[in-house]
Amino acid sequence: MTARLLSRAAPAAVALLVLGGWEALVRFEDLPAYILPAPSRIAATLWTDRAILAVSLLVTLKTTFAALVTAAAASLLLAVLFRQSRWIERSLYPYAVILQVTPIVAIAPLILIYVEDPFAVMLVCATIVAFFPILANTMLGLRAVDPGLEDLFRLQGAGRWRTLWLLHLPSALPYFLAGLRIAGGLALIGAVVAEFVSSTTAGGATGLAWRIIEAGQRLNVPRMFAALALIAGAGIAIFAALTALSQFVLRRWHDSARQGQGGN
Known part of the structure; x- marks a missing residue:
């Protein structure tokens, strides 16, 4: 219990130290909000602009989860x-690698040419970014099966698809969930990047990236920081939710989940 409290208190203490130093710097140097807003000003902006930012957050999260x-x-x-x-x-695998190593900002303008719907553009971009980590991890899990277990299934007369369902897929599940945790943050990044590209090129987007562009054009720097804080918070929440999902699915039978519970 003490170790768990310390593991949670340490990041909170660092955050309080950084935010406190930031607040003190802004107040001591008397920096205007359009240069560097104080954390208190950003928090106030989150509250006063909550209606606008909440709608934009929902748009970005919709694209993220769909992707x-x-x-x-x-x-x-x-x-x-x-x-x-x-x-x-x-x-086919080399083409998946090509999609992974090609920057999405280079692909997005091409997608805009052939796809008219703004949501479809953002969905395709975010999916491309999130695709490869899940594929690579799942492939690794499917090939990490104990050969002795495969021989046992063959001796029992199990066919290819039955072996896949009862042996390979359960063995690959921890790897799939690990890739899913990585892809969650990447899907959010892809959605935000796609919003930037589609907002500046095609228009019509109302996600958090568009709010950042709009705030920058109006020199509303506190709203820019507020939108960035929401993006960061959404990324943390997605990772935490996917980690909890992995722990829930694996806790009864996989060593990694039981070790994770013991170390928290």
């Missing part, structure tokens, strides 16, 4: 397909 679900489903299906056929993996 995460799409990337998870596509990655799982493709990883299973790769597991069943080495030739399909050799034929």
Whole structure:
């Protein structure tokens, strides 16, 4: 219990120290809000502009979760397909790598040319960013099965799909969930980047990225910081939710979840 309290108190203490130093610096130097707003001013902006920022947050989260679900489903299906056929993996996997290493800011303008709907543009961009970590981790899990267990299934007369369902997929589940935790933050990043590109090029976006652009044009720096704080908070909340999901799914049978519970 003491270790758990200390592990939670340490980050809170660092945050209070940083915010306190930030507040003191702004007040001591008498910095105007359009240069560097104090944390208290940002908190006040979060409250006064809560209606506008809440709507924008919902738009960004809608894109993020839609992209995460799409990337998870596509990655799982493709990883299973790769597991069943080495030739399909050799034929398609390099293109997945190409999508991963190509910056999304370079792909997004091309997507804008061929996709008219702004939400579809953001969904495609965010899905591309979140896709590869889930695919790579799931493939690793599908191939990390104990060969002795595979031999046992063959001796019992289990077919390819039955072995996949009862052995490979359960073995790959911890890897899939690990990739999902990584992809959660990446989906948020992809959604924000796509909002920046679509807002400045196509218009019509109302996510948090658009609020940052709008606030910058009006020199409303406290609102810019408030939107950034919401993006950071959303990323933390997504990671925490996916971590809790992983612990819930794996806690009864996987060592990583039990060790994580003991170390918290």
